[in-house]
Amino acid sequence: MAAPPVSHPIAPAARPARSARPGPLVAAAVTALVAATFIPLGYVVWGAISVGWGRAYELIVRPGVAELLVRTIGLVAITVPLCVVVGVGAAWLVERTDLPGRSFWRPLFVAPLAVPAFVNSYAWVGLIPNLHGLWAGVLITTLSYFPFMYLPVAATLRRLDPSVEESARALGSDTTGVFFRVVLPQLRLAILGGALLIGVHLLAEYGAFAMIRFTTFTVAIFQQFQVTFDGAAGSMLAGVLVLLCLALLIAEAAARGTGRYARIGSGAPRVATPIPLGHNTLPALLALAALAVLALGVPLWTIVRWLRIGGADVWEFDAIGTALAQTIGLASMAAIVTVVLSFPVAWVAVRSSGVLARAVEGANYITSSLPGIVTALALVTVAIHAARPLYQSVPLIVFAYVLLFMPRALVNVRAGLAQVPPSLEEASRSLGHPPSATFFRVTLRLTAPAAAAGACMVFVAVATELTATLLLAPTGTRTLSMKFWSYSSELDYAGAAPYALVLVLLAIPVTVLLFRQSHKVAAP
Amino acid sequence: MRARWSRIAAIASTVALAVGLTACSGSDDDALLIYNASHESLTKEWIEAFTTETGIQVEYRHGGDTEMGNQLIAEGAASPADVFLTENSPAMAAVERAGLFADLDSETLNQVPEQYRPPTGKWTGVAARTTVFVYNKRLRPDQLPTSMLDLQKPEWKGRWGAPPARPDFQAIMSALLQLKGDAATTQWLAGMKQNAILEDNNVSTLEAVNAGELDGGIIYHYYWYRDQAETKENSANTALHYFKNQDPGAFISVSGGGVLASSTKKDQAQQFIRFVTGRAGQEVLEKGTSFEYPVASGVPANPALPPLDSLQAPNIDPSTLNAQQVSDMMTQAGLL
Numbered sequence: 001m002a003a004p005p006v007s008h009p010i011a012p013a014a015r016p017a018r019s020a021r022p023g024p025l026v027a028a029a030v031t032a033l034v035a036a037t038f039i040p041l042g043y044v045v046w047g048a049i050s051v052g053w054g055r056a057y058e059l060i061v062r063p064g065v066a067e068l069l070v071r072t073i074g075l076v077a078i079t080v081p082l083c084v085v086v087g088v089g090a091a092w093l094v095e096r097t098d099l100p101g102r103s104f105w106r107p108l109f110v111a112p113l114a115v116p117a118f119v120n121s122y123a124w125v126g127l128i129p130n131l132h133g134l135w136a137g138v139l140i141t142t143l144s145y146f147p148f149m150y151l152p153v154a155a156t157l158r159r160l161d162p163s164v165e166e167s168a169r170a171l172g173s174d175t176t177g178v179f180f181r182v183v184l185p186q187l188r189l190a191i192l193g194g195a196l197l198i199g200v201h202l203l204a205e206y207g208a209f210a211m212i213r214f215t216t217f218t219v220a221i222f223q224q225f226q227v228t229f230d231g232a233a234g235s236m237l238a239g240v241l242v243l244l245c246l247a248l249l250i251a252e253a254a255a256r257g258t259g260r261y262a263r264i265g266s267g268a269p270r271v272a273t274p275i276p277l278g279h280n281t282l283p284a285l286l287a288l289a290a291l292a293v294l295a296l297g298v299p300l301w302t303i304v305r306w307l308r309i310g311g312a313d314v315w316e317f318d319a320i321g322t323a324l325a326q327t328i329g330l331a332s333m334a335a336i337v338t339v340v341l342s343f344p345v346a347w348v349a350v351r352s353s354g355v356l357a358r359a360v361e362g363a364n365y366i367t368s369s370l371p372g373i374v375t376a377l378a379l380v381t382v383a384i385h386a387a388r389p390l391y392q393s394v395p396l397i398v399f400a401y402v403l404l405f406m407p408r409a410l411v412n413v414r415a416g417l418a419q420v421p422p423s424l425e426e427a428s429r430s431l432g433h434p435p436s437a438t439f440f441r442v443t444l445r446l447t448a449p450a451a452a453a454g455a456c457m458v459f460v461a462v463a464t465e466l467t468a469t470l471l472l473a474p475t476g477t478r479t480l481s482m483k484f485w486s487y488s489s490e491l492d493y494a495g496a497a498p499y500a501l502v503l504v505l506l507a508i509p510v511t512v513l514l515f516r517q518s519h520k521v522a523a524p
Numbered sequence: 525m526r527a528r529w530s531r532i533a534a535i536a537s538t539v540a541l542a543v544g545l546t547a548c549s550g551s552d553d554d555a556l557l558i559y560n561a562s563h564e565s566l567t568k569e570w571i572e573a574f575t576t577e578t579g580i581q582v583e584y585r586h587g588g589d590t591e592m593g594n595q596l597i598a599e600g601a602a603s604p605a606d607v608f609l610t611e612n613s614p615a616m617a618a619v620e621r622a623g624l625f626a627d628l629d630s631e632t633l634n635q636v637p638e639q640y641r642p643p644t645g646k647w648t649g650v651a652a653r654t655t656v657f658v659y660n661k662r663l664r665p666d667q668l669p670t671s672m673l674d675l676q677k678p679e680w681k682g683r684w685g686a687p688p689a690r691p692d693f694q695a696i697m698s699a700l701l702q703l704k705g706d707a708a709t710t711q712w713l714a715g716m717k718q719n720a721i722l723e724d725n726n727v728s729t730l731e732a733v734n735a736g737e738l739d740g741g742i743i744y745h746y747y748w749y750r751d752q753a754e755t756k757e758n759s760a761n762t763a764l765h766y767f768k769n770q771d772p773g774a775f776i777s778v779s780g781g782g783v784l785a786s787s788t789k790k791d792q793a794q795q796f797i798r799f800v801t802g803r804a805g806q807e808v809l810e811k812g813t814s815f816e817y818p819v820a821s822g823v824p825a826n827p828a829l830p831p832l833d834s835l836q837a838p839n840i841d842p843s844t845l846n847a848q849q850v851s852d853m854m855t856q857a858g859l860l
Contacts, residue, residue, distance in 0.1 A: 064858055125728075129735045211728050213721070219689065223860055226590045226691055227851040229597060229618035309755045373591065380598045388602065392585075470587040471595050475557065486564045486586060491727060491750050493757070 023435065029344040030360055036403055037363040040370055043378030044242060047235030056236055065220055072216040072244070075137055076202050080195050082142045087149025087194060088187065090291060092179070093284050095157040098274040100281070105288055106154070107511035112295040113147045113460045114507035116484055117208035119500050120144055123302035125211040137214040141202060143295040148201070148457070149194035152412045155453040156190040157183070159419050159446070162272035175275055189418050192252050193411030199248045200369040200407065203241050217241065218371050231377055238374045245369035249362045296504070303500045310494030319483065320498055327479045327506070330394075330469075331462035334401035335455040341402060342409035342454060343417075349410075350417045361414075364406040372467035375404060380471055392474055400468045405461045409454035416450020417443070452518035460507050480506075555581035556792050559605040561592040562779050566651070566814040567609060573808060574799045580792050589615040589691060596784070597622045606787040607796055609650065609779070613842040614691045616780035620646045620843070626785040632798045640778050640819040642843030649778030649842065650800050651809055651816040654835050655696050657765040657773065658733050658748055659740040668765050672700075672742065672773025673708075676715020683739040685721040685729050688859040691847075692726070692744060692777060697854065698845035700772040703838055709850075713857035722859065731758045740765075744777065749815035749828060768836040776837040778819065 048056060059065075094105045120140055124131055131139075160183065168182045184191075206218045217240060224234035277284055307314065349361040367375055379400050383391050390396045420443055428438040444451070464481050473479070480499045487496035560567045564586050571582045585605075587595070593615035596603055603624070610616050619625060625646040633645055640649035659668060669675055675684055687693050701709045721738060723729040729741040730748060751759040767773035781800055783793040799805050806823035809816050817825050817832045825831055854860045 062855055064855070064860065125731070129732075129737060209724075211724060211731075213724065220860075222590070223689055223851070225594050226689065227614070227694060227860075228848055229590075229593050229615065231594055231598060234594075309757065373594065376591075377594055377598050380595055384599050384602045391604070467591060470585070470591055475583050475585050482586070489588070490563050490565060491747060491758070492565075492754060494755060 026344040026347060029341060030348055033341060033345060033406070034360055034363050036399070037367055037406075039382050040367050040375045040378040040403065041242070041363075043374065043381065044235045044239045044370070047232040048239050050232045051236040055233070059224075059233055059237060060240065065217075068215060068217045068220055069240070071134065071214075072203065072218075074134060075141070075216060076199050076248075078134075078138050079141050079145070079202055080198050082138065083146045083149045083198050084191055084195060086142065086146040086291065088153050088184075088191060090146070090288060091150050091154035091157055092183070093288060095154050096183075096272060096275055097277050097284070098281075099277060099284055099288070105292075106515065107508050108292055108296070109150050110147050110456055110460065110511040111504055111507040112144055113457065114464055114504045115144065115296070115299045116464055116481060116500055116503065117144065117205070118211075118488065119299050119302060121208050121211040123299045126302055127298060132213045134214060136212040137209055137216075140208050140212065141205060144208060145198045145201060146291075146295070148197045148408075148411075149191065151453040151457060152190040152194050152415050152450070153187055155412060155449045156187055156415050156419070158449050159416070160186055160272065165272065189256065190411075190415040192256055193415055196248060196252045196365060197368070197407055197411050200245055200365050203244055203248075203369040204371050206371060217244075221371055221374070225373055235374050235377070238370050241369050241371075242366055245366050246362075248369075249365060253358055253362075300501075300504065303497050303504070306493045306497035307501065310497060314495050314498055316498075319478070320502060323478050323480045323483050323499065324502055324506070326477055327463050327481075327503075330397065330401070330473070330477075330479065331459045333394075334398050334405065334462045335459040337398055338402045338405055338409045338458045339413065339451050339455045342406060342413045343451075345406070346410055346414040346417050349414055351422065361410065364410055367403050368405075368407045372404070372465070376400065376468040376471040379403075379468070383472075392472060394474060397469065397473045397477075400472050401458070401462050401465065404465065404468060405458045408457035408461055409451075412450045412454035412457065413447060416447035416453075419450075420446045448518040449515070452514040456507075456511050456514050459510050463503055463506060555583045556606050556789055556796060557604055558582060558584040558607040558609060558796075559592045559596060560584045560586045560609045561589045561615060562609040562611050562651075563814060563816075566808070566812065566816070569808045569812055569814075570800055570805055573804055574796055577799065577804065578792075578795065580795070582796070593618050596624060600624070601786045603784055603786050605784050606789050606793040607781065607783060608647075609781045611779050612692045612695060613649075613778050613780050613845065614695060614847050616647045616782060617642075617843055617845070617847070619782070620644065624785055625782045626787070626790060628783065629794045629798060632794065632801055635798070635801045636820040639839055640842075642841060644843060647780045647782030648797065648801060649819045650781040650797075650805075651779040651814070652776050652819045652832065653744040653746050653779075653816055654766070654832075654837065655773055655775045655777070656743060656745045656748065657740050657767065658730055658743050658759075658762050659765055660733050660736055660738070661761055661763055662736070663739055667739075669740075670767075671769070671771045672696075672767055673704075673712060673771075675719060675742075676712050678719075681719045682721065684719065684741055685723045685732055685738045686716070686742040687723045687725045687729055688716075688720075688854060690725055693742070694847060694850050694854070695777050695845060696742065696772065696775050697850045698847060699775040699838060699840050701846065701850055701853070702840055702844065703770075703772050706853075710853060710857070713853060713859060717857050717859055727758065730762070734758050734761050736761065742773065745829070746815040750813070753813060753815070753828075766830065766835055770836055770838040772838065774835055774837045775840065776817075776832070776835070778842050779816065780842075 090109055093099050094102050124140055165178050165182050168178045173181060204218055206222060209215065221234050221237045224230050224237060345361060345364065348357050383396055425438050425442050428442045466481050466485055469479055469482060480503045484496045484499040567584060571584065575582055589610050589612055596605060596608060596619050608619060628645050628648055632648060633641065636648045640652060657669065700712060723732060726743040726747045729743050732738045733741045745764065748759050748764055751757065781797050783790060783797060787793050801820040803821045803823060806818035806821050809818040810823050810826055815826055815829065851860065
């Protein structure tokens with residue numbers, strides 16, 4: 001992206017970013033979370049140790065593995081920039097222009113996250129039978145993952161101070177100039193966060209490539225579990241993904257810089273004047289429609305085709321209702337817990353500088369770069385020995401979701417928190433409010449859209465999660481994605497289709513609800 | 525504003541908690557717990573019939589061979605599971621190697637012919653499926669391979685596919701290794717690398733043949749029969765060819781069942797496996813929609829299928845299949 005020469009576009013108070021000391025509550029929460037992230041990481045390290053150097057070397061340096069690694073890195077290098085372009089473009093059009101039907105488009109672009117990866121890949125292969133290889137992988141993952149970019153960017157755009165843009169305009173910049181010189185630099189945290197999320201998910205992706213003959217390093221890991229049932233060897237190989245994830249984290253940290261993003265305006269934040277698109281309205285509408293058709297239309301078309309074949313028989317309303325209720329229950333519980341816990345971590349990441357703060361934040365991403373089965377088996381191993389009464393219970397599966405999906409909440413909350421000027425909190429404190437009241441009355445209100453975006457992402461992730469749910473949820477749990485998987489693995493696509501449809505459709509009202517509420521909270 | 529958020533949070537947590545508790549209360553400590561990696565619809569039919577006959581309550585957790593097998597091994601002796609059912613034998617063999625199975629009742633073993641269970645008696649075959657060559661109907665019968673070994677010939681280059689990473693395909697390769705030895709297997713795998721399009725799974729192979737991308741593919745029979753019985757969406761343009769003649773390509777793979785040594789309800793668990801391999805359990809395979817073969821108690825196959833003993837399968841002990849060696853050989857051949 002074209003970074004402007006001015007790296008601190010908004011620093012009205014000419015004061016260096018300073019280090020804040022976290023209170024005991026924040027410190028305890030952060031410490032507990034970091035300790036928890038060491039469960040999967042520790043499992044990987046244990047795997048590497050028990051496999052030993054000789055066998056590890058043999059497994060990593062074998063024919064084909066180098067090819068798999070190159071392919072994985074290629075996928076990340078191509079897909080991430082593509083997602084930046086698509087996600088930022090869509091978010092800017094929806095949030096900042098006078099595009100018709102903005103409230104219709106806004107929640108729509110979250111729904112691709114809820115399309116089961118397998119449905120996406122099946123749908124595309126159905127449409128283009130010889131769709132195979134790297135570019136097929138890029139196409140499918142870009143369409144599935146751009147919402148990771150779209151959501152934090154849209155949430156940040158909504159809270160940007162319009163007066164900076166107005167000043168730039170008054171000084172003679174045109175729309176393009178304002179976008180690249182003023183808007184984009186302020187989106188840096190959101191974009192980097194989204195890019196990091198997409199990167200780590202690409203490392204661990206497996207299901208999306210099922211039908212397109214595209215294999216990445218994760219396949220090599222699965223083979224260990226599948227063929228030899230050698231958990232140690234599988235998790236040792238996952239260590240390679242941990243290293244790749246560390247490389248991504250370092251790159252992100254380097255690109256993040258030390259700029260400040262907070263604003264202390266005089267007066268209340270207000271809604272920016274929408275930018276008139278003029279004769280660009282039609283092309284913009286067409287572009288968004290095309291994106292919606294590619295990302296949602298294609299998989300929905302496949303689901304509807306299955307539904308037509310299945311007729312009325314596949315609508316087993318009792319089972320669908322139960323699965324829906326369980327999915328909503330687990331997903332909303334996990335979304336609340338994850339977003340609440342992401343605040344202290346994000347707070348440390350934004351307000352304290354230093355290596356330790358970065359490490360605390362980074363530790364959470366590592367888990368996301370691991371294939372689901374590694375994290376799930378790590379929790380099986382630890383929970384069955386250390387927390388037997390909690391084994392396969394609701395608290396355990398929610399804990400697993402927190403570990404798996406913390407980065408999704410973190411990316412959003414961190415970007416939102418960075419927009420809150422510390423001096424506003426200080427003002428509240430100096431007026432005699434205790435820290436808790438300050439948090440609720442100042443910080444939370446200003447970060448509400450970002451927290452809502454985070455909650456959306458976690459909710460949708462939990463709704464579609466499969467491996468950890470299979471292994472750790474209470475016996476008798478049947479979520480939408482479990483039912484979908486069970487039917488589709490028996491080739492009963494018609495029976496699976498209602499569950500896929502409900503999953504995709506569920507994402508939209510959740511997004512609308514959360515965003516509407518966050519607007520009310522954030523409004524002055 | 526704050527009140528509104530708290531209200532939403534309160535409502536959401538109440539809903540979540542209520543649902544969570546319902547999910548919890550669904551699990552019953554007195555019920556038999558099955559870790560099921562076999563097809564869910566089949567296991568459900570078995571459980572319903574078993575509970576009707578014995579009054580014993582049964583619960584199950586459902587996952588794939590990979591998930592459930594690895595989970596059992598990670599759980600070890602602390603596992604809450606009583607029974608393990610799989611789709612393929614390698615997961616059974618892995619759990620047996622980890623020393624987690626109890627010996628099966630002799631009554632159960634007597635119901636199952638020896639070729640469908642390992643001699644150790646730690647687990648038994650409960651159903652079977654056969655390897656087939658699925659081909660696009662544009663091929664004439666005289667263009668079909670007579671043996672799976674023919675597929676390494678140059679004339680098959682780029683025309684057939686198979687899912688090398690799947691454990692069920694590797695079971696076929698293990699059979700090849702046992703029947704034809706190291707050298708022939710290495711040579712065949714090299715031929716496969718040259719000729720075959722590597723698919724992800726049985727279904728994608730079937731689809732590619734159906735779409736005409738491939739002339740043929742190696743899969744298991746019931747994927748085809750189920751699609752034919754349902755929508756024919758992935759198989760309308762295809763037909764099946766059985767290699768027979770004790771060919772490696774006529775290999776029969778068994779789905780397994782076993783009782784966990786750590787089970788606290790071993791009697792009921794043994795009873796369940798005895799039921800599944802008994803007449804009533806095997807008739808579920810004959811009469812249901814699974815299209816898997818019965819293997820025990822003399823029950824015949826679903827009439828839509830050719831009889832199991834007409835398939836001239838090679839005789840192979842399921843517990844002697846060397847998954848590790850095959851995986852190493854396939855890795856060397858560049859197939860994994």
